[in-house]
Amino acid sequence: xxxxxxxxxxxxxxxxxxxxxxxxxxxxxxxxxxxxxxxxxxxxxxxxxxxxxxxxxxxxxxxxxxxxxxxxxxxxxxxxxxxxxxxxxxxxxxxxxxxxxxxxxxxxxxxxxxxxxxxxxxxxxxxxxxxxxxxxxxxxxxxxxxxxxxxxxxxxxxxxxxxxxxxxxxxxxxxxxxxxxxxxxxxxxxxxxxxxxxxxxxxxxxxxxxxxxxxxxxxxxxxxxxxxxx
Amino acid sequence: xxxxxxxxxxxxxxxxxxxxxxxxxxxxxxxxxxxxxxxxxxxxxxxxxxxxxxxxxxxxxxxxxxxxxxxxxxxxxxxxxxxxxxxxxxxxxxxxxxxxxxxxxxxxxxxxxxxxxxxxxxxxxxxxxxxxxxxxxxxxxxxxxxxxxxxxxxxxxxxxxxxxxxxxxxxxxxxxxxxxxxxxxxxxxxxxxxxxxxxxxxxxxxxxxxxxxxxxxxxxxxxxxxxxxxxxxxxxxxxxxxxxxxxxxxxxx
Numbered sequence: 452x453x454x455x456x457x458x459x460x461x462x463x464x465x466x467x468x469x470x471x472x473x474x475x476x477x478x479x480x481x482x483x484x485x486x487x488x489x490x491x492x493x494x495x496x497x498x499x500x501x502x503x504x505x506x507x508x509x510x511x512x513x514x515x516x517x518x519x520x521x522x523x524x525x526x527x528x529x530x531x532x533x534x535x536x537x538x539x540x541x542x543x544x545x546x547x548x549x550x551x552x553x554x555x556x557x558x559x560x561x562x563x564x565x566x567x568x569x570x571x572x573x574x575x576x577x578x579x580x581x582x583x584x585x586x587x588x589x590x591x592x593x594x595x596x597x598x599x600x601x602x603x604x605x606x607x608x609x610x611x612x613x614x615x616x617x618x619x620x621x622x623x624x625x626x627x628x629x630x631x632x633x634x635x636x637x638x639x640x641x642x643x644x645x646x647x648x649x650x651x652x653x654x655x656x657x658x659x660x661x662x663x664x665x666x667x668x669x670x671x672x673x674x675x676x677x678x679x680x681x
Numbered sequence: 682x683x684x685x686x687x688x689x690x691x692x693x694x695x696x697x698x699x700x701x702x703x704x705x706x707x708x709x710x711x712x713x714x715x716x717x718x719x720x721x722x723x724x725x726x727x728x729x730x731x732x733x734x735x736x737x738x739x740x741x742x743x744x745x746x747x748x749x750x751x752x753x754x755x756x757x758x759x760x761x762x763x764x765x766x767x768x769x770x771x772x773x774x775x776x777x778x779x780x781x782x783x784x785x786x787x788x789x790x791x792x793x794x795x796x797x798x799x800x801x802x803x804x805x806x807x808x809x810x811x812x813x814x815x816x817x818x819x820x821x822x823x824x825x826x827x828x829x830x831x832x833x834x835x836x837x838x839x840x841x842x843x844x845x846x847x848x849x850x851x852x853x854x855x856x857x858x859x860x861x862x863x864x865x866x867x868x869x870x871x872x873x874x875x876x877x878x879x880x881x882x883x884x885x886x887x888x889x890x891x892x893x894x895x896x897x898x899x900x901x902x903x904x905x906x907x908x909x910x911x912x913x914x915x916x917x918x919x920x921x922x923x924x925x926x927x928x929x930x931x932x933x934x
Contacts, residue, residue: 551904
């Protein structure tokens, strides 16, 4: 495996595997989030969030997830910088819309925008749950005889308090979706799992995941804007 | 039926004296160009005009003018080999342009393909990648029978599709990352699919990728722009095969 990690394909494999790992995380995250709109009492979501916060396996996965994000971001930056350097003199006129999709040409920009969203998102929820003494302390609630943080109220409170936050979260969902329209199939192509037949299938799946994430994550703030939540 | 005549065209052409000089765009006018004229013939007409005016003609690469040699290049109106799909610049004709149009003509822009003069770039980088492993070692001796080794038809067809690569450089020139992956993939794929090439497949994939990286080509992000601009419409499925071949080779190390 000598020089594998420094080769262009090796670096892309890192992007691909970390990206697929992050997509798996998004699936779990979305499934859990959707509990918000299936139970207005908030009990289901609170139990889900409590399970995620206390389960030992999740506790192990959490730092791995953080590493996954960091690797994906650092490697993307390294690759993008190298790619910029590979063309010292730029074209005066380019007509790229004729040969590649917008998302595929702007993965780094899309990723950077998702990162900005991620920082806001972590501050809104993760920070407040992990360090309650530093932010707004969370109310406790008892669900099924177990005392836990009332994360449902934290989420619904945020979405009901500000339309701006709702729009930021909708935008976040759409950006992740756009990133995945290219990222999903590209990840398989990079690890060599593609050919002329599978490419069409993977591209279809990519759009499927993109729509599921974009719609799935946006529907939650929309649900609270519409006043359907508790 | 006579071809239509384009009364006037404005050409914005990159002029650069030599590799070391700083280049710039110069604007020229050509008149009464028949739509049946090929793009390179139109440039020939411009050059005749420049010679008559005692100006240095525009230098551009061309050879067979039949779309098979891979010598012509040119980035025309923002696209490699111009607005048509699946053709080289020499196969592009003036019927694709409107009367009065302004046409921007640039050389390939890629760090690994430095400009030598005007629109001519040095594509030796592709030769160097080929020399690193894009071949099959053959022992000398009698000529073997062509059909002695059975090859499944689908494999032979796929290898032929990859072998259609003429090494023109449009893939790296059009890629937003200046990546040469389609070229390398075509060469690796073509040989990896055939029994004669399989023997050296692992060494070839590693050596050619290493050379490609060393020469300063960018990293492929699978945008697919290369296959759209490739005059031989080589599929990026070959890039997936190159990735497979490379990973297999590295895992064995």
